[in-house]
Amino acid sequence: MAIEVLNNQTEKIKGALSDTVFRRLWIGSVAINLSLWIQSVTAAWLMVSYNASPLMVALIQTASALPSFLFALPSGVMADLMERRRYLLIILGIMICFAIALPLCALLGILGPWLLLLFTFASGAVFALQGPAWFSAQNDVVPRAMLPSAMALTAVSYNVARAIGPALAGAAISGFGVIWVFGLNVILVGIGVGVLLLWKSQRRVNHLPAENLASGIASAVRYARHSPVMRRQIGRTILFVCVASSLWSLMPLIAARQLTGGANGYGFLLASIGAGAVSGALLQPYLKKRFEMNLMMAVCCAFYGAVCIVTSVTTNLPLLCFTMFCGGIAWIGVGNTNMLALQSAMPPWIRARSLAIYMMVFQGAMALGSALWGMVANQTGVAAALAISGALMLPVMLAMNRMPARPGADSEATEGVMPDDQSVLINEYTLLVPDNTAVAVEITYHVRPELRDEFLRQLHLIGSVRRRDGASYWRAYRHLERVDCYVERFIVSSWAQYLRQRSRATLADQEAEQRLWSMHDGIEAPRVAHFVAATHPD
Numbered sequence: 435m436a437i438e439v440l441n442n443q444t445e446k447i448k449g450a451l452s453d454t455v456f457r458r459l460w461i462g463s464v465a466i467n468l469s470l471w472i473q474s475v476t477a478a479w480l481m482v483s484y485n486a487s488p489l490m491v492a493l494i495q496t497a498s499a500l501p502s503f504l505f506a507l508p509s510g511v512m513a514d515l516m517e518r519r520r521y522l523l524i525i526l527g528i529m530i531c532f533a534i535a536l537p538l539c540a541l542l543g544i545l546g547p548w549l550l551l552l553f554t555f556a557s558g559a560v561f562a563l564q565g566p567a568w569f570s571a572q573n574d575v576v577p578r579a580m581l582p583s584a585m586a587l588t589a590v591s592y593n594v595a596r597a598i599g600p601a602l603a604g605a606a607i608s609g610f611g612v613i614w615v616f617g618l619n620v621i622l623v624g625i626g627v628g629v630l631l632l633w634k635s636q637r638r639v640n641h642l643p644a645e646n647l648a649s650g651i652a653s654a655v656r657y658a659r660h661s662p663v664m665r666r667q668i669g670r671t672i673l674f675v676c677v678a679s680s681l682w683s684l685m686p687l688i689a690a691r692q693l694t695g696g697a698n699g700y701g702f703l704l705a706s707i708g709a710g711a712v713s714g715a716l717l718q719p720y721l722k723k724r725f726e727m728n729l730m731m732a733v734c735c736a737f738y739g740a741v742c743i744v745t746s747v748t749t750n751l752p753l754l755c756f757t758m759f760c761g762g763i764a765w766i767g768v769g770n771t772n773m774l775a776l777q778s779a780m781p782p783w784i785r786a787r788s789l790a791i792y793m794m795v796f797q798g799a800m801a802l803g804s805a806l807w808g809m810v811a812n813q814t815g816v817a818a819a820l821a822i823s824g825a826l827m828l829p830v831m832l833a834m835n836r837m838p839a840r841p842g843a844d845s846e847a848t849e850g851v852m853p854d855d856q857s858v859l860i861n862e863y864t865l866l867v868p869d870n871t872a873v874a875v876e877i878t879y880h881v882r883p884e885l886r887d888e889f890l891r892q893l894h895l896i897g898s899v900r901r902r903d904g905a906s907y908w909r910a911y912r913h914l915e916r917v918d919c920y921v922e923r924f925i926v927s928s929w930a931q932y933l934r935q936r937s938r939a940t941l942a943d944q945e946a947e948q949r950l951w952s953m954h955d956g957i958e959a960p961r962v963a964h965f966v967a968a969t970h971p972d
Contacts, residue, residue, distance in 0.1 A: 450583040455575045455633060462629030463568055464591045466526075469533070469622035470561050471599030471704075472606075474498050476615045477554045478686045479607060479700055484547050488687055488816065492808025495683040497551045499804065501559035502797030506566060510790025511650035513567035514783070518574075522567050523630050529560040530623050537616040565793055570786040571633075585777060589715045589770050598708070604701020645934070653904065653934075654787035660902035663846075664788060666837045667776045671792065672799045673830050674735065674768050679803030680823035681707075681742055681761060687816045688745065688754070699751060706755040710762020717763075718770060727771055728838045732831050734767035739827025746820035769796075772839060779842025781849060781940050845942040852937065867929035867966050874965040875932065877922045880955045892950045893922060899943050900924045904935030918955065929966070 451457050478494045512521055536553045539545040545553075569588060576584045606615045645653065658664045689700035721730055741761035748754050773792065780788045811819040867873065881889045890910070897908045905924040913919035926932040939947075954960050 450576050450580045450587055453576050453580070456572055456580075456584060458629050458632055459568070459572045459575065460587055460591055462626040463572065463588065464595055465622045465625035465629075466561070466564070466568070467592045467595035468599050468602075469619040469626075470498075470557070471595050471708075472603045472615060472622070473533075473536075473557055473619050474554070475599060475603040475701065475704060476607060476612055477550055479603075480550060480612055481547060482686050482690050484550075486547050488684075488811045489805075489808040490547055490551075491686050492683040492804050492811070493551060494554055494686075495679070495804035496801040496808075497554040498558045499797040499800035501555060502562040502565070502793045503795075503801055505559055505562040506790040506794040506797065507651055507654060507787070508647065508790075509563045510566040510787040510793075511645075511647055511654060512563075513570050513786040513790070515645055515647070515650055518567045518571045519630055519633055522564055522571070523627065525560055525564040525567075526623060526627050526630065529557070529564070530620060530627070532556050532560060533616070533619040533623055536619075537613050540613055540616065562793070562797070566786045566790040569789055573785070585774060589766065589773070590712055594708070594712055598705070602701070604699075649931070650787070654784065654791060656904070657784050657787070657902050658791050660898055662898075663776065663779045663842065664791065666839065667772055667792065668795050669837050670772055670834050670839065671795050673833055674772075675796055675799035676803040676806070677823050677826045677830050678738055678765065678768075679800045680807040680820055681738075681745065682800070683804035683807050684811055684816050684819060687811065688820075691816060702751065702755055703758050706758035707762040707765070710759035711766040712762075713759075714763035714766035715770060718767070721767075722771075727775070727840065728835060731768050731771055731839070732835060734764040735827050735831035735834065737761075738764035738768070739824040739831075742820045742824030742827070746817040746824070775839040775841055777842075779846045781847055781938065783849075783938050843942065845945065846940055848941045849937075850939040850941050850944040869930075870928050871969075872925055872927060872967040873929050873932045874923060874925050874967075876963045876965070878961040878963075879920045879922070879950075879953075880918050881920060881953055882918065882955050885953045885955075889920070889950070889953045892946065892953070893920070896947055896950055897922070897924075899939070899946065900935070903938040903943075904931050 451460065474494065477498075478491060481491050481494050484490075532553065536545075536557075539549060539553070572588060573584050603615055606618065658668065685703055686700055689703055725733075738761055741757050741764060744757050745754065745761075748757060776788060776792055777785065807819050807823060810822065814822070879889070879893075893910050897910065900908050901924075904926050906927055908922075908924040911921045911923065913921065926935055951960060
């Protein structure tokens, strides 16, 4: 029965693979993810061979994760602003250079713990720079109906690499040595370059003035600040990953001190948790139909905590591999559900940047948590650190239940209909407004007294949307002499930013504004007035 269910879910998930372009990009993503995991595993084991401290071993995980915290957001902005194929080719070219330099340093005998950390950080940086662009490219080439399948397959590609990469790295280290394993990364990155050369991407048409990097980053930060969905998912991710990172960061020490399998044992452990994550991704559609989203994640949190505790007292390799397999199912159950709740509610214009923010938060929490658990292991030992992290999963589960997740509605992720006057504002007003001059917009409403409370609630909801999509200031005012008169005022940094703000409205936003305008009491629509900043004549 379980095998039949898994087969059925596999058929549903692999639907996006019927698209040739997506299939090629997916194969490329498997190769790139595989190169990351092989290098990370090899670097962690090489650090253990240097007889480094637990903190230095854990810092390998930090060096791999920290670049995503630092570079994911600029990468997401560039993925939205640049032609993605060209951008990815540049990044992968840099990645090949680092992949070649690392084995050369090892051959010359100059590779030590600190230089290894530096290379790990550099490789993590270029991986972070390509991540949002590649993920967004995969989602863009399939129709929206296939988006859940594409997202599930993206998770599968990462976890297939996680399952295969460690075992492959462990076997290659034992059979051929570290140099050959690092050399394999060059081939894998080359596969990614080949896929990009075969991809003929379509240029995106945008009639609005182009954003620059600084403006794009500001837009992403503003959206995250004013979007309840993003705030909720950021909080949930930080809580879970900071605690759950203990298992990942301390796994080389588990293999070295609790097992006698050496590099192969470490590879088996990582392969087991990766295989569990792949199985969890395949089972998720089945589980989501039968269990409420937040209940499923609560069970996964408790299950992951139990895995950490069991791992802290187990020295048997088969039992540890089974435990890691269960941990992989729990890990992907939380992570993939959080990702789905986020991406399903994101409109196209912010999708790459929202993914970049998620990656930044995820990897930042992983880097911070890894360093923290390395220090705890230094003081208390590896087993005690794992047991502590397992116990902390209970308060994490309770805290996450206070920030419930929900899947986004289609109207939240669908671009709205372009306003009728947008072309007039672009073609006529753009020439009248100086560049980088602040713009103020004032909308006047007349509301009957019995609708006052409902109107104000809806008005403040719209105010959050205005700030989320571009307004630097928003405020609602009531007229002192006319009790039925209300004025909404907001400011954007430039006329181009105002045009972008209008174009970013989703169907859900437009429906909310229509409900607001329906409460206006008057024959004519609410009066909209535009103002530009008046500069001093001197």
